[in-house]
Amino acid sequence: MFDFILILPILIPFITGLLILLIKPNVKKTEKYIMFTVIVNFIITAYTSFIYKGLSFHILKFNNLLDIYLAPDTLGSIFAMLVSVLWIFTTFYSFDYMSHEHNLNRFYAFFIMTLGITLGIAFSGNLITLYIFYEMLTLCTFPLVIHSDTEEALKCGRKYLLYSFIGAAFVLFGIIIFFSQTGNLDFTAGGIVKLFNNSNKNYFLMSYIFFFIGFGVKAALVPFHSWLPSAMVAPTPVSSLLHAVAVVKSGVFSLTRMTYYIFGWKIIEQTGGNDYMLVFVLLTILMGSFLALHQQNLKKRLAYSTISQLGYIMLGLVVFSENAFIGGMLHMLFHAMIKITLFFCVGAIMHYYHKTEISEIEGIGKSMPKTMICFTIASISLIGIPPANGFVSKWYLAIGGLELGAYFVPIILLLSALLTAGYLIPVITTAFFKGPPSSEVDIKEPGNLMLMPIIVLTCISVITGFFPNLLISVLQKASSVLF
Amino acid sequence: MYKYFPLINVFVLMITAFTIPIVRKKKIARELSIFSNAVILILSIFILVNVISIGDFHYKAGYPNTFFGIDWYIGSIESVLSVLFAFVSLLIVIYSYKSIEHEVPNEKIDFYYILLNLLLASLLGIIYTNDLFNSYVFIEVSTLASCGIIVIKDKKANIKATIKYLIMSTVGSGLILMAIAYIYSLTGHLNMSLIHEVIIKNYTQYPNSVLIILVLFTVGLGVKSAMFPLHGWLPDAHSSAPTPSSALLSGLVIKVYAFTLIKILYRVFSFSIVNETIILNVIILLGSCGMIFGSIMAITQKELKRMVAYSSIAQMGYVFFGIGLGTPAGVATAVFHIVGHAVTKSALFLCSGLMIEKVGSKKISDLKGIGKEMPLALVLFTLGAFSMIGIPILPGFISKWYLSLACIEINRLSLVIIILTSSILNVIYYFPIIINGFFGHENLEGKVYKSKSVSIDRMLPIIFLMTAMVLVGGFSKNILNFISTAF
Numbered sequence: 001m002f003d004f005i006l007i008l009p010i011l012i013p014f015i016t017g018l019l020i021l022l023i024k025p026n027v028k029k030t031e032k033y034i035m036f037t038v039i040v041n042f043i044i045t046a047y048t049s050f051i052y053k054g055l056s057f058h059i060l061k062f063n064n065l066l067d068i069y070l071a072p073d074t075l076g077s078i079f080a081m082l083v084s085v086l087w088i089f090t091t092f093y094s095f096d097y098m099s100h101e102h103n104l105n106r107f108y109a110f111f112i113m114t115l116g117i118t119l120g121i122a123f124s125g126n127l128i129t130l131y132i133f134y135e136m137l138t139l140c141t142f143p144l145v146i147h148s149d150t151e152e153a154l155k156c157g158r159k160y161l162l163y164s165f166i167g168a169a170f171v172l173f174g175i176i177i178f179f180s181q182t183g184n185l186d187f188t189a190g191g192i193v194k195l196f197n198n199s200n201k202n203y204f205l206m207s208y209i210f211f212f213i214g215f216g217v218k219a220a221l222v223p224f225h226s227w228l229p230s231a232m233v234a235p236t237p238v239s240s241l242l243h244a245v246a247v248v249k250s251g252v253f254s255l256t257r258m259t260y261y262i263f264g265w266k267i268i269e270q271t272g273g274n275d276y277m278l279v280f281v282l283l284t285i286l287m288g289s290f291l292a293l294h295q296q297n298l299k300k301r302l303a304y305s306t307i308s309q310l311g312y313i314m315l316g317l318v319v320f321s322e323n324a325f326i327g328g329m330l331h332m333l334f335h336a337m338i339k340i341t342l343f344f345c346v347g348a349i350m351h352y353y354h355k356t357e358i359s360e361i362e363g364i365g366k367s368m369p370k371t372m373i374c375f376t377i378a379s380i381s382l383i384g385i386p387p388a389n390g391f392v393s394k395w396y397l398a399i400g401g402l403e404l405g406a407y408f409v410p411i412i413l414l415l416s417a418l419l420t421a422g423y424l425i426p427v428i429t430t431a432f433f434k435g436p437p438s439s440e441v442d443i444k445e446p447g448n449l450m451l452m453p454i455i456v457l458t459c460i461s462v463i464t465g466f467f468p469n470l471l472i473s474v475l476q477k478a479s480s481v482l483f
Numbered sequence: 484m485y486k487y488f489p490l491i492n493v494f495v496l497m498i499t500a501f502t503i504p505i506v507r508k509k510k511i512a513r514e515l516s517i518f519s520n521a522v523i524l525i526l527s528i529f530i531l532v533n534v535i536s537i538g539d540f541h542y543k544a545g546y547p548n549t550f551f552g553i554d555w556y557i558g559s560i561e562s563v564l565s566v567l568f569a570f571v572s573l574l575i576v577i578y579s580y581k582s583i584e585h586e587v588p589n590e591k592i593d594f595y596y597i598l599l600n601l602l603l604a605s606l607l608g609i610i611y612t613n614d615l616f617n618s619y620v621f622i623e624v625s626t627l628a629s630c631g632i633i634v635i636k637d638k639k640a641n642i643k644a645t646i647k648y649l650i651m652s653t654v655g656s657g658l659i660l661m662a663i664a665y666i667y668s669l670t671g672h673l674n675m676s677l678i679h680e681v682i683i684k685n686y687t688q689y690p691n692s693v694l695i696i697l698v699l700f701t702v703g704l705g706v707k708s709a710m711f712p713l714h715g716w717l718p719d720a721h722s723s724a725p726t727p728s729s730a731l732l733s734g735l736v737i738k739v740y741a742f743t744l745i746k747i748l749y750r751v752f753s754f755s756i757v758n759e760t761i762i763l764n765v766i767i768l769l770g771s772c773g774m775i776f777g778s779i780m781a782i783t784q785k786e787l788k789r790m791v792a793y794s795s796i797a798q799m800g801y802v803f804f805g806i807g808l809g810t811p812a813g814v815a816t817a818v819f820h821i822v823g824h825a826v827t828k829s830a831l832f833l834c835s836g837l838m839i840e841k842v843g844s845k846k847i848s849d850l851k852g853i854g855k856e857m858p859l860a861l862v863l864f865t866l867g868a869f870s871m872i873g874i875p876i877l878p879g880f881i882s883k884w885y886l887s888l889a890c891i892e893i894n895r896l897s898l899v900i901i902i903l904t905s906s907i908l909n910v911i912y913y914f915p916i917i918i919n920g921f922f923g924h925e926n927l928e929g930k931v932y933k934s935k936s937v938s939i940d941r942m943l944p945i946i947f948l949m950t951a952m953v954l955v956g957g958f959s960k961n962i963l964n965f966i967s968t969a970f
Contacts (some may be wrong), residue, residue: 060876062876062957062958062959062960063959063960063961064960065884065960066875066876066881066956066957066959066960128875131875132875132876135874143921143922146918146922146923148924149922149923149924149927150924151923151925154918154923157918157922158914158915158918161910161914161918162910162911165872165907165910166907169903169904169906169907170903172873172903173887173900173903176884176887176888176891176899177896177899179888180887180888180891180892206896
């Protein structure tokens with residue numbers, strides 16, 4: 001009876017967004033609406049995740065194929081909670097960051113609609129619903145990416161659109177082949193493939209590969225990643241959201257749904273498709289790190305770093321063991337917190353000091369110590385030095401790999417951690433140990449609206465690093481039905 | 484009683500067409516046209532309801548068992564298409580009520596409505612008829628009426644386009660007539676059902692004749708419905724015509740010939756006969772080429788209406804693709820695509836027409852920032868474009884989905900790639916218009932919000948068409964199941 005409540009977190013942001021677009025209130029009012037919506041949304045999402053679990057709701061059911069169906073399970077709720085929590089931080093951050101930008105109504109309208117769509121992806125109960133929200137996500141984030149409205153932004157936006165639509169076409173191809181073999185697209189733990197034999201093995205293999213590459217475009221799988229660095233033309237709150245939560249994580253989340261809830265890992269193992277994809281994933285981890293080393297632009301460096309880190313998460317989706325799955329999912333959560341913190345710090349530097357290159361930020365740690373300390377802590381977490389949270393997720397990934405006798409997994413992880421250190425440590429050393437001595441520098445920290453999200457997020461990462469057991473037990477519950 | 488409705492439909496249209504010149508008042512001409520369209524919409528819905536509840540039926544006019552007796556057959560597809568044509572045409576005529584003065588010389592407006600009514604009458608005739616020669620007569624009427632509604636603007640481009648259309652169309656008609664003569668000499672019948680009975684027994688004796696007949700029909704009808712290499716007339720004709728004509732031509736007229744081809748391939752002949760010849764491979768090849776090259780040519784266009792016209796060629800490619808699959812599922816999807824595309828493309832043309840009228844330029848490059856000046860028009864255009872690109876629930880997605888499933892069903896997976904490639908190409912030419920319309924600092928500079936928007940009553944037909952489009956997508960399964968009962 002209460003099931004319709006599921007539609008609210010998706011609908012409320014949409015209505016807010018449309019109202020902002022139509023009424024065009026002044027910026028102060030818009031900010032109030034946005035704040036209100038984000039918090040209400042968070043409460044409802046939390047309510048459905050913790051109190052009323054196991055709801056399901058058919059929004060529109062025309063027939064068995066066109067059935068827009070919401071049914072969040074544990075995994076969906078985790079993702080939904082991640083999205084709604086990080087959205088709150090980004091909202092506050094962008095109030096300050098965006099204050100000097102133009103066309104704020106458009107920005108906030110699409111910003112809030114994207115929240116609804118991402119929650120839609122999290123709540124989807126079948127593949128067609130997920131696909132609809134996935135396409136809408138592309139369309140809705142496009143105005144955010146091209147927010148500056150310059151010729152360059154439009155060019156990058158077009159690239160983003162084209163990559164996304166080609167990816168979506170690949171996904172559609174995968175869905176069609178899969179549907180022709182099973183006639184069903186509902187998410188079920190362990191997969192929905194009933195009939196698997198030699199005659200349709202190749203169909204499943206092809207379907208899997210197209211799925212993986214298609215969703216992989218959004219998850220920045222190398223060599224389909226190049227839209228992500230281009231999309232850095234977006235304002236920082238958008239970049240951080242694109243990276244940390246909305247877009248790339250939607251891609252990863254869709255991949256998880258596809259791997260464990262549509263095919264089921266046993267079927268994929270029998271087709272051998274994950275072995276092909278493993279190559280891409282390892283390539284993603286290493287290429288991302290190597291490319292990040294070369295970037296002088298801070299945001300671009302973080303962008304390539306995201307690519308590499310997404311590789312870790314996807315590693316948990318092609319190495320089929322429970323620990324690897326938990327490691328991948330943990331890394332999804334941790335990376336979201338860490339990367340959003342890093343982006344917020346870089347955004348603060350850009351906003352207050354108008355500096356974007358690494359060479360320009362000499363000594364900036366002395367003028368904004370709190371921000372740069374948070375940056376340092378986040379970097380350490382990302383590198384994975386114990387007891388930071390990045391270590392926990394990588395540990396589980398490594399164990400998962402070793403369980404299956406894949407000795408290259410820990411080696412790759414170590415190598416990539418080394419590279420991560422290689423591209424993040426120079427930023428920290430430049431910020432703290434170069435430039436004029438600290439006595440000559442005035443301290444000018446970002447405003448509270450910007451600083452608080454950074455500090456709180458850093459605290460959360462530290463706490464989850466020390467006490468990861470709560471999250472692990474939740475994920476174990478999610479994974480127990482899959483393995 | 485309902486058995487007479489098809490005949491009444493055609494008669495109502497023809498009689499109103501010929502009363503207009505007697506009245507000779509522009510306003511009354513328009514109102515008569517709207518009225519007659521509304522009447523046939525209601526009657527068509529009655530026909531549809533009857534076909535759903537009672538089943539298909541024949542109507543025999545004249546002396547049924549002689550060679551000049553005419554047999555009309557109304558099955559599921561006919562009733563659906565009849566409602567569709569009446570609906571789309573009614574909305575287009577309502578749209579033209581306010582806009583036609585901008586495009587057609589004043590003294591020719593009543594003439595224009597004569598042609599519109601005649602055109603719709605002949606289209607319905609082609610849909611209903613079960614008699615080859617009868618359909619030939621209606622095809623000729625429709626061709627001439629279409630020429631009329633293109634040339635009515637009296638500009639140089641229109642006359643050139645019309646002559647091109649007339650010549651190519653006449654060649655097509657000639658081929659169709661030859662094919663009919665051939666089939667008549669072979670079987671001694673003109674009634675499709677009777678021909679079918681004869682041919683199913685004897686076709687093994689005349690493999691070459693059957694092939695020749697099929698080729699003649701395919702090429703003849705292919706010219707008229709803009710099959711890929713025979714499409715040369717379409718972009719000129721559809722882009723130069725007045726907007727209501729373009730919508731009617733792209734939305735309905737080219738579809739009806741494709742449906743005639745379906746009738747000939749699968750009703751006069753049959754799945755088994757046609758599958759033995761190479762004609763289906765040719766159709767599927769040309770359909771695929773149309774899907775790809777139509778889109779590629781659309782990308783290179785600089786004028787909005789030409790681009791939308793080329794997109795029609797690509798979309799007709801889908802229809803031929805479905806026909807060429809040679810399975811009931813493929814053909815049913817082709818018919819569904821006719822339905823979905825008819826509402827989408829006519830709405831897109833009406834939207835483009837409005838934008839062109841307000842901006843005063845046909846060029847795509849002049850439409851930058853239009854989303855600020857005419858937000859509603861571009862939003863509706865965007866919705867239509869979403870269907871073309873294949874956003875789920877909208878009919879474009881449904882056609883692609885079921886076409887792909889039909890391909891996999893006969894183990895031709897590679898064909899699915901063509902479908903998806905074409906949908907990506909659609910993104911490439913529809914999206915720049917939308918992006919430059921809504922976004923971009925340079926594009927929006929100096930544009931005043933809603934400065935060019937038109938009154939809502941002019942937008943209403945487009946809104947109705949778009950609503951119908953969404954509903955067609957939503958109830959696609961029901962429509963497809965109903966269509967499939969014909970095979």
